[in-house]
Amino acid sequence: MLDLAFTPPAPKVIAGAREDWELVIGMEVHAQVASAAKLFSGAATRFGAEPNSNVSFVDAAMPGMLPVLNEYCIEQAVRTGLGLRATINLTSAFDRKNYFYPDLPQGYQISQLYHPLVGEGEVRVDLAPGVARMVRIERIHVEQDAGKSIHDMDPALSFVDLNRTGVALMEIVSRPDIRGPEEAAAYVTKLRQILRYLGTCDGNMQNGNLRADVNVSICRPGAYERFRETGDHGHLGTRCEIKNMNSMRFIQAAIEYEARRQIAIVEDGGKVVQETRLYDPTKGETRSMRSKEEAHDYRYFPCPDLLPLEIEQAWVDDIAATLPELPDAKKARFVEGYGVTEYDADVLTAEREAADFFEAVAAGRDGKAAANWVINELFGRLNKEALAITDSPVSAGQLGGLIDLIASGEISGKIAKDVFEILWSEGGDPARIVEDRGMRQVTDTGALEAAVDAVIAANPAQVEKARANPKLAGWFVGQVMKATGGKANPQAVNDIVAARLGL
Structure with missing residues (x-):
């Protein structure tokens, strides 16, 4: 694993306080497992179903009902x-987390505290070009979700919807390595x-399929470094x-407040009380x-209804062999293989579908040209129309064909936009x-020379100005483009103008 020291922490110093303070943030991200069935029952997990329609006897905690673990x-x-x-x-093993609330019919949640399925890991968080941080993952445990209490249908009543009860969650627990609101949002964005x-959430x-609990504390400058050296949480504040934060913007605003x-x-002169807040x-x-x-x-204790979970290394290896290329590796390959900038690679790899679309467009073509068209024209139009890449009216094949026409000189960039x-x-x-629409670029040298000569002959005063200031030669190029309806090859026109004016 990469050591966090390779990217030193960049603490957020809170402005406006009487003294200097730094932030320390840890996060527990609850990610709903992408599965058609729940963790311990065969009930459906689809969102938007009628209240209490995706509930099995196990989910409703009917007497005598036992959980059966969903292998997927x-x-x-x-x-x-x-x-x-x-x-x-x-x-690993499952435990019972005991608490009583109307949307938890069993009176306990089946989770993993002492022996989680997944141990220590890490997430690389890119904060700016050339600036990255490693956030350590402490553990990932598998647990069942609770139901939902609804309080806004009738002021005098509360309702309970058990559709989410028993849905599989992965609780991804970070170390307190995050140092500011922007970094917290960047971490959740990268995790998402x-x-x-991976296709796992x-x-x-x-x-509500991805939500975060954010742990915030403040400390004096230098205290975090002492914590990192000793592991003693006493160096950090309460x-x-x-x-249940479900918005990047709200995560940042909540941390700031x-x-x-x-x-x-x-x-x-007071003391911060350790508590849960909304x-x-x-x-x-x-x-x-x-x-x-x-x-x-x-009052955690081992769940008596479930045996310890034992899996084989060969099974884990089989899963590892099916992993897709992940964002960091794909970004590096795009920069190296297609010659795009790191910023463009970030944009292109933000979503797996967008990266696949770009690769289809760039196949056998100039990578930079493909990136420019995908990012500037296609993504720009998709954002304007609030469409996903999967709903794009222009396919990768069509966009690639358009780029081929530009590369061959059959059309100009301006015509391509039309x-x-x-x-x-x-x-x-x-x-x-x-x-069919007669949009082919004019490349006939004779025709272009005639067009240039006509513009020069009609504008003798402008000729003298251009010879005195070569930067004004572009005016002639613009006039020729206008006269040809934008179909003239701009570079060819530029060369002919320069030759005619002796520039």
Whole structure:
């Protein structure tokens, strides 16, 4: 594994306080396993179903019902661990986390505390060109989700929907290596990207399929380094946990507010109380939810209904052999193989489908030209129309064909943009569109020379100005392009103008 020291931490110093303070952040990201069935039952996991329609007898905790472990969910968790370069524990076990709430019909949650399926790993977080951080993963444990309490249908009543009860979650626990709000959002963004590449979680934060609990504390400058050296959490301040964050923007805003709240308390002579808090996006503030529980408060004990889970190394190796190329490796290959910039490679690899689209366009073509068209024209138009790459009206084959026409000199970049608009709205074959609509670029030297001579003859005063200031020669090129309806080869026109004017 890469050591965190290769990218020194960049602490967030909170401005506006009377003294200097730094932030220390750890995160617990709950990722819903991409599986058609729940962790311990065959009930469906589809989102948006009628309340309490995806509930089996096991989910509802009917007497005598026993959980049966879904092997595919375990495979997905192992795949995730491998994607995060983590240790896979061949022996793990499930525990009961005991607490009582209306949306938890069993009165306990089946989770993993003492023996998780996945051990230590790491995530590389790119913060800016040439600036990266390694965030250590402490563990990934598999657990079942709870249901959902609904309070806004009737002010006097609360309702419970058990559809999510028993859905498989991967709780990805980081070390307290994150040092600022922007870094926290970048970490979740990168984690989401990896999960989507792996196909182990769809990363849909709006539906609650990926949400984060954020642990925030403040410390004096230098305290974090002493913690890293000794492992003693006493060097860090008292942490507060902000629950169920499902937006990158809200994660940043909540951390900013919480840091300032804690600083104000300490600088006024008070002590931060360890507690669980919620973020109110309307007011832009966190508020107390309950005192922070420790493990002993939940009375964890081994789940008597499930034997320890033992998997074989050969099975893990088989899963590892099926892993896709992950974002960091794909980005490096794009920079090396296609000659694109790191920034462009970041954009192109943000989503696996977008990267695949680019590779189809770039196959056998100039990588930089393909990247420019995919990022600037295609992605720009998709963003404007709020469309995903999978819904693009222009296919990779069509865009590649358009680039071929530019490379062969049959059309100019300006004409290509007109063809792109036709492809977007009407579809068709780029070469056929150019042929049928007479859009082919004029490359006949004789015709271009005649056009240049006509413009020069009609503008003697401009000729003298251009000879005195060669930068004005572009005016003649523009006039020729206008006279030919934009079909003239710009470079050829430029060369002829320069020769005629003696530049």
